[in-house]
Each structure stands twice: as C-alpha cells, then as structure tokens.
Amino acid sequence: MTKILVTGGAGFIGSNLVEALVKKGEQVVVVDNLSFGNLKNLPLFVKFYQVDIRDFDSLKEVFEKEKPEVIFHLAANIDLRKSVSEPIMDAEHNIIGSLNLLELSRLYNIKKFISSSSGAVYGDIEIPNKEEQEVKPVAPYSISKLTIEKYLDFYEKTYGLKYAALRYANVYGPKQNSKGEAGVISIFLDKMLRGEQPTIFGTGLATRDYVYVGDVVKANLLAWEKGQGIYNVSTCKETNVIDIFHMLNSFFDNKFSRNHVGGKPGEIIRACLSNEKLKALGWQPEISLEQGIRRTYDWFKNR
Ligand SMILES: NC(=O)c1ccc[n+]([C@@H]2O[C@H](COP(=O)([O-])OP(=O)(O)OC[C@H]3O[C@@H](n4cnc5c(N)ncnc54)[C@H](O)[C@@H]3O)[C@@H](O)[C@H]2O)c1
Numbered sequence: 150m151t152k153i154l155v156t157g158g159a160g161f162i163g164s165n166l167v168e169a170l171v172k173k174g175e176q177v178v179v180v181d182n183l184s185f186g187n188l189k190n191l192p193l194f195v196k197f198y199q200v201d202i203r204d205f206d207s208l209k210e211v212f213e214k215e216k217p218e219v220i221f222h223l224a225a226n227i228d229l230r231k232s233v234s235e236p237i238m239d240a241e242h243n244i245i246g247s248l249n250l251l252e253l254s255r256l257y258n259i260k261k262f263i264s265s266s267s268g269a270v271y272g273d274i275e276i277p278n279k280e281e282q283e284v285k286p287v288a289p290y291s292i293s294k295l296t297i298e299k300y301l302d303f304y305e306k307t308y309g310l311k312y313a314a315l316r317y318a319n320v321y322g323p324k325q326n327s328k329g330e331a332g333v334i335s336i337f338l339d340k341m342l343r344g345e346q347p348t349i350f351g352t353g354l355a356t357r358d359y360v361y362v363g364d365v366v367k368a369n370l371l372a373w374e375k376g377q378g379i380y381n382v383s384t385c386k387e388t389n390v391i392d393i394f395h396m397l398n399s400f401f402d403n404k405f406s407r408n409h410v411g412g413k414p415g416e417i418i419r420a421c422l423s424n425e426k427l428k429a430l431g432w433q434p435e436i437s438l439e440q441g442i443r444r445t446y447d448w449f450k451n452r
Contacts, residue, residue, distance in 0.1 A: 152176045154217035156202055156250065157224030158195075159186025161325045162265065162317075162365055166221060167195060169366045178215045180208070181224060190324055202246035205253075212253045221369060222250055223265045232290035243293035251300055255308045262301065262312040263372050268358070268381065268422045270295040270316060276387075277423040280316070280379045298379060313376035315368055318383035318422045322362030322441060323448035333390055334359070334442065337397050338449045346405055347397075349390050351412030356387035358421045361441035364434045371432050383422035384434045396439070400446050 153170055157163040158179030163186070170177050171192055179191060182201040191197060196215070200207045202224050225243050226232060232239035247264070254262050271278040272285035286292045297314070304310040321332045327339035337347040360383050368382040391407065398405050424434070436444070 150174055150176050151219055152178070152215065152217045153219045153221065154178050154180060154211070154215065155221045155223065156180045157186065157222070157265075159183060159188055159190050159197070160223060161190075161322075162320055162362055163221075163223040164190035164324055165322065165362045166223070166366050166369055167191060169370065170221075171195065173370075178211070178217060180211060185227070185326055185328075202249055203241055205249045208249055208253060212257045216257065218259065219261050219263070219373060220250060220254060220259055221263045221265075221373075222247060225265065226290065229269060229288050229290040232288050232293070236289035239289045239293055243290070244296050247297045248300060251304050251310070254310055255304065259310065261373055262304075262310055263369055263376070264297060264301060264312060264314045266298055266314040266316045266379070267291065267294045268316050268318045268383065268420065270298070271422075273417050276419055276421040277385055278381065278421070279423045280381060280426050311377065313372035314379045315365075315372055315376075316379060316381045316422065317365060318358035318360045318381070318420065320362055320365050321359055322445050325362070325445070327449075332359075333357070333393055334397070334445060335449070337394065338446060341397060341401055341405060342449055346408050347394065349394060349407060349409045351409070353391040353394065353407070353409060354389050355417070356389045356419045356421070358383045358386060359388055359393075359438055359441070360384050360434060361436035361438075361444075363441075364432075364436055367435075368427060368432050371427075371430060376430060380427045380430070381422040381424055382427060383424045384438075385421055385424050386438070387419060387421045388438060393442075396442050397446070 159181035178196045269291040301312040321334040325335040327335040340347045
C-alpha cells in the first residue's frame with residue numbers, strides 16, 4: 150500500500166482518480182480548496198484537507214503529518230479564458246501552487262510526481278501534435294502548464310525527482326462540472342436535461358480530441374508505474390461540435406434544434422494529439438466516444 154497525495158482530488162478528473170486508487174487498495178489523502186471541487190465526489194473514508202496549494206505553510210503541515218510517497222497533482226485554475234484576463238491569478242495557482250508542491254516533494258523525498266498538463270501547450274500548430282514538437286502556447290494557462298513541465302525537468306535533473314507530465318486532450322465523463330470552463334459535452338447535457346436549448350458558438354465545425362475520463366485515470370496509473378517525461382493522453386480522433394450535438398440530441402428524441410451564435414475569437418480550429426508515445430508504454434483509449442457519451446449521459450441523468 151502506498152501513501153498517495155492527490156491535489157484537486159475533489160474535482161472532476163481528480164475524484165475519478167481517487168476512486169480508482171482506493172479500489173487498488175492505496176492510502177489516499179486529498180488536498181483541494183473546494184473552489185470547484187465537491188466533497189460529494191469523494192469516497193467517505195478518504196482523508197481530506199481543505200487547503201489551497203498557494204499556501205506553502207498549510208501544505209507543509211499536510212506533508213509533515215501524512216508523509217506521502219507519491220503525488221498526483223491536478224489542482225489548477227482550469228479556466229483558459231480567465232487566464233487571459235487574470236494572468237497573475239493563473240500564475241499564482243498554476244505556477245506558484247505547483248512550485249510549492251515541487252519544493253515540498255524535494256524536502257520530503259517524494260518518489261514520483263505525476264502532473265496534469267494540457268494539450269493547450271501546443272497552440273495552433275500542425276496536427277496531430279507530438280510530444281517532441283516545438284510548442285507555441287498562446288494563453289497564460291498554456292504558458293503556466295508548459296512552465297511546470299520545465300520545472301519538473303529541472304527538479305528531475307537537479308534533485309532526481311521522478312516525474313510524468315500528462316498533456317490531456319479534451320477530457321469528458323461522469324462528475325464533470327458543467328459550470329465555468331467545462332467541456333462542451335457536460336455543458337450541453339446539463340442544458341438538455343433541464344429542457345434548455347444548447348448554444349453552438351460559431352460554425353460548430355471546430356474539432357476537438359475527446360478522451361474519456363476512465364482512460365485518463367488509467368493513463369495516470371500507468372504513468373505512476375513506468376512513465377518518465379511528457380505524454381499526450383488522447384484518442385487522436387477529431388470530432389466537431391455539431392457531431393457532439395447530434396449524438397447528445399439522440400438521447401432526447403432529437404427534440405433540440407441547432408442554435409448557433411457568433412464565434413469565439415482566437416479559438417483553435419482543429420485539435421488532435423498523437424497518442425503513440427503513451428501507447429508504446431502499454432496504454433490505449435478503451436472507451437469509444439459513443440460509449441463514453443452514453444456513460445456520461447447516464448451519470449448526469451441520475452445525478
Ligand atoms: N478537463 C479537461 O479537459 C482538462 C484538459 C487538460 C488539462 N486538464 C487539467 O487536469 C486537471 C484537473 O482538471 P479538471 O477538469 O478535473 O478540473 P476541476 O476544476 O474539476 O478540478 C480541479 C480541482 O482543483 C481544485 N483547485 C483549484 N485551485 C486550487 C488551489 N489553488 N488549491 C487547491 N485546490 C485547487 C478545485 O477545487 C477542483 O476540485 C487540471 O490541472 C487541468 O488543468 C483538464
């Protein structure tokens with residue numbers, strides 16, 4: 150049994166990961182400031198600290214008391230658009246907060262640090278994006294995620310901290326928040342289940358690479374076991390928003406009509422991440438978009 154600290158463990162991906170770690174029989178401690186997370190997402194017996202990762206002293210108390218061996222770091226400002234208007238806020242959560250964890254990992258001899266990065270680090274460059282490609286991050290959120298990857302490399306080279314940084318594509322599935330900077334699938338589902346018409350921004354032809362949260366959890370577990378360095382976590386399949394709309398609408402006897410408004414300036418038109426590197430490690434996406442959307446719909450309906 151390993152003592153594991155999960156930051157952001159009350160959030161969408163974090164709580165799915167906590168569930169899997171508990172099932173594996175690991176001893177899990179969660180740190181989350183509950184700005185977006187929800188305690189209802191967590192199994193009752195998981196040890197929980199309502200601590201903000203920007204607060205070094207409180208974090209240190211958790212390390213001192215719990216002596217974790219491995220860290221899965223998911224806590225972050227996930228709102229890319231907000232990072233544009235509030236870059237300092239984003240840097241405080243995503244850079245300073247992460248650095249606090251890295252410093253404590255050094256002081257407490259953490260065996261492995263698995264960090265949630267993002268496909269947003271690539272920017273609008275040739276697809277499918279590969280890990281070794283030169284990246285062109287545009288938004289402060291993407292810059293802060295890339296910065297942490299650089300710090301991870303520094304901590305490994307200088308202090309021998311083993312790490313994996315996982316660049317997720319668009320993650321969807323049960324427990325996703327439908328507020329704020331959530332994914333289109335949870336936003337549409339939430340609206341449709343309330344009987345409200347969802348809105349498609351722009352043409353709806355922009356594509357994204359949707360990966361099911363259960364597959365992302367498996368990628369985290371594999372990265373802990375034998376990952377080292379940077380990996381994309383994706384299906385490498387493009388799906389546009391109109392297709393997502395139709396898939397979801399079919400659960401409602403196609404009663405919703407397509408409602409388009411404006412567009413979002415600067416939005417990336419096509420997104421697709423290569424997953425060859427993680428596949429070579431022994432991972433592959435197991436849940437198809439159809440299966441994943443069905444599971445997500447069932448969860449939202451029974452929420
Ligand atoms: N969902 C996606 O499609 C996606 C894509 C790429 C990367 N990611 C990354 O995956 C990770 C998890 O994202 P998610 O979708 O589960 O988001 P989420 O908002 O559901 O989870 C993040 C959790 O972190 C907590 N948190 C935020 N700031 C904190 C702070 N300063 N101190 C302590 N806790 C804090 C929130 O309360 C929340 O529970 C994030 O690092 C995100 O950047 C997600």
